[in-house]
Amino acid sequence: MTWHSRQLAQQNGRTFVITGANSGIGLEAARDLSSRGAHVILAVRDVGKGEQARRRLPGPGTSSVVELDLADLDSVAGGAKALAAEHSSVSALVCNAGVMGGPFLLTAQGFERQMATNHLGHAALVFALWPLLHAAGGRVVMVSSIAARGGQLSARTTREQLVEPAPYNAQRVYRNTKQANLLFAQELHRRTGSAGSPVSAVAAHPGVSGTSLFARTLTDNGWSRLAPVATLATKVVLQSAAAGAMPTLRALDHSTPSGAFVGPARFGQFRGRPELLEVYPTGSDPAVAARLWELTEELLGTALPV
């Protein structure tokens, strides 16, 4: 059935944490939720950019900024602690921030940068915010991608393949990170279901949308002179960032069940209204999801307290 954002209820009294909310799809989702009266927390690595974005939120909802660099687990822990000091519950955590491509770089904890940012940092944040999510009967939304279709994580993936992949192929790693987002949502859904937890988990993908993601990839690869061209071209050719945020908003709608996967279905899933989709084969194998979960807990040195 066709879904429209007007179906999403007013969100007064509800608190949303959105990672990477200073830009692109995260900012558009924040704007929409703010217009519905929500309290939106922009979880960002650059507080200056976060404050700038916060001033662009329409209201009447309230908002705040928390510093949180997903590529640094100490920063994730610090951001989660700051959130817990201010809030006793979180209605939804939108794991939206992401990087695509770029050179091989290791994070402070020695993990490959894309996997650390897109998957591990978000998993750590979910674990750290669990009491707040539990208190609200909240929802975790993982922003994946059509790139997840090409992910190569398997039930035999090793620690090295996940966080120290060699030889380094940036696009392959990006696909694996987005597969990891999808697998993580599915496994979280299974685990909360069997534990009788009130927390739900949904994955979304934004089609292909005109955000800064592609220009940033060029900059990260040392081709910053091409970035303005990429920004302009993507804005003309691709669907808007606001359209890219629609699957996230549908994922937050109470009519969307835990375990669902939301995204556009048209033009090879590149664009269109958010629909309930079949989970890609790369994201639906419980054995692969369980392996990713095991590695994730091992790398983070902590377990989900369901």
Ligand SMILES: NC(=O)c1ccc[n+]([C@@H]2O[C@H](COP(=O)([O-])OP(=O)(O)OC[C@H]3O[C@@H](n4cnc5c(N)ncnc54)[C@H](OP(=O)(O)O)[C@@H]3O)[C@@H](O)[C@H]2O)c1
């Ligand atoms: N655009 C698309 O077509 C498309 C397609 C499929 C999936 N996606 C996914 O959609 C999500 C949002 O991307 P977007 O398209 O909106 O791109 P974007 O405009 O580049 O936004 C990415 C956001 O992630 C933040 N970020 C990057 N590294 C971070 C870190 N270490 N800690 C905290 N925040 C960090 C960025 O913050 P800074 O501004 O500080 O860098 C920015 O706010 C990503 O997960 C992406 O994989 C996008």
